[in-house]
Amino acid sequence: MSLKNAHILVIDDDEDVLIALRLLLKSKVARVVTARNPNQIDHLMSGQSFDVVILDMNFNGLVHTGNEGLYWLGKVREKDPGASVILITAYGDIDLAIRSLKKGASDFLVKPWQNEKLLEAVREAAGKKGRKAKPPRAGGNTQIVGQSAPMEDVFTKVGKVAPTDANILILGENGTGKDLVARAIHENSMRRKGPFVKVDVGALTDSLFESELFGYRKGAFTDAREDRPGRFEAAQGGTLFLDEIGNISLRQQARLLTVLQNRQVTPLGSNEPIPVDIRLVCATNKGLEELADEATFRRDLIYRINTVDILIPPLRERGGDRRLLARHFADAYAEKYGKGPFRFEPEFLRKLDAHTFPGNVRELQYAxxxxxxxxxxxxxxxEDLVFSAMEKEGGARDVPKTTNLEALEKQTILSVIEKNNGNISKSARELGLTRTALYRRLEKYDL
Incomplete structure (x- = not known):
């Protein structure tokens, strides 16, 4: 994460320190929040997400042991294990620094600090934080893990569009996490207290499309034994998420366009329209160019659903995020199955890096x-890392072709290592290289 996108929390009982840090940081980061009382940590971190917490180690105590800071460091880590914490104190010593780093602090600084050194510490700490797109309040459950440049662009867009009522079109391959981004938009919006209603419209027939979305009245058809509201009504005051919008028929598109233009639905079996107040978010695995073919998709509907589009990058374009995600899923499943915590052996990481993940984050999660x-x-x-043969068969089509020599070399190395299940010696022989030469290329391409 770049420093300019970082959200910083500063906790120190000295008002002069808070003012100094606010003045130093406010023009260099996205947001700075300050507090004098560490008891506010629970409240502040329940209501907002911070990338870096700068925390004093002594609060109004007569004995400056630093134990207070270590205690509150633990509280910060409980609230957000991914947050980077920088501890500052006027009573620094080597033992205290070592203790704080062992407890999970990112850095340890002594007052008075040098501005450049503190900024560098904040920059490094922000870089360690895999920014999670989650709502700035308690109760949110959205967690999108990533710190690559393409994902930073996604987080920036989500932050800008979520507070508005603009219709959003989310684009991306299957398995990239479009539904998580849709929920993050809702949970960061002014409608977050309203419902979030998801419909896989691509799986609905023409008859089900109308009854599911617009509802029906008793007697409208054979099995309509009672009135039933549609998904538009169910989402009143909240967000309606239409997944796989690119797969609906032209007839369905016409019905949807009418509803969006008039902002009202008419249930089957009724002549009385019902006003609807929803925020629309749609998603598709098709590209805009494909959607723009009017033989299959109405251009006027594209403009209705696409005030802003957000492209979710495939995992193969997200650099080091695959290791970050692997750690996230390993920890989550270790807890679920009562195992671990796990370490990753070097060959495991090389095999992970060599795979192109045609199934994207979903494939990585299952693996x-x-x-x-x-x-x-x-x-x-x-050998514990086994990839789906089904995904592998279709994966080659997803890898963009290139004539760039470095890109071709990198792609060839990845393919050979993947073919040999991460075995470096075997891969080096097949590539006509020594192990040392292959390791140099792996380092060159950050693999």
Whole structure:
């Protein structure tokens, strides 16, 4: 994460320190929140997400042992294990620094600090934080893990569009997490207290499309034994998420366009329209160019649903996020199955990096769940990481072709290592390289 996008929380009982840090940081980061009382940590971190917490180690105590700071460090880590914490104190010593770093602090600084050194510490701490798109309040359950540049663009867009009532079109391949982004938009919106209603419209027939979305009255058709509100009514005051919008028929598109233009629905079996107040979010695995073909999709509907579009990058374009996500899923499934915590052996990481993940984050999630289940001991090894043959068969079509020599070399190395299940010696022989030469190329391409 870049420093300019960071959200910082500063906690110190010295008002002069808070003013100094606010003045130093406010022009360099996205937001700075300050507090004098560490008892506010629970409230502040329940209501907002912070990338870096700058925390004093002594609060109004006569004995400056730093134990208060270590206690509150633990509280911060409980509220958000991914937050980076920088501890500051006027009573620094080596033992205290070591203790704080062992407890999970990102850095340890002594007052008075040097501005450049503090800024560098904040910059490094922000870079360690896998920013999570989650609502700035208690109760949200959306968690999108990532710190790559493409995902930073997604987080920035979500932050800008979520507070508005604009209709959003989310684009991306299957398995990239479009539904999580839709929920993050809702949970960061002014409608967050309203319902979030998801409909997979691509799976609905023409008859089901109208009854599901617009509802029906008793007697409207054979099995209509009672009045039933549609999804538009169910989403009143909240967000309606229409997934796989690119797969609906032209007839369905015409009905949907009419509702969006008039902002009202007429249930089947009724002549009385019902006003609807919803925020519309749609998603599709088709590209805008494909949607723009009027033989299959109405251009006027595209403009209605696409005030702003957000493109979710495939996992193969997200750099180091695959390791970050692997750690996230490994920890989650270790807790679920009562195992771990797990370490990753080097060959496991090389195999992980070599795979192109045509199934995207969903494929990685299932692979890590299987690895955790099958693992013996507390280390995940290369043989524990098994990828779906189904995804592998269709994956080659998803890899963009290139004529760039470096890109071709990188792609060839990835393919060979994946083919050999992460075995570096075997891959080096197949590529006509020594192990040392292959390692140099892996380092060159950050693999």
């Amino acid at each position: 890590l769940e299987r690895a955790v289940i099958m693992a013996e001991g507390d280390e995940l090894r290369a």
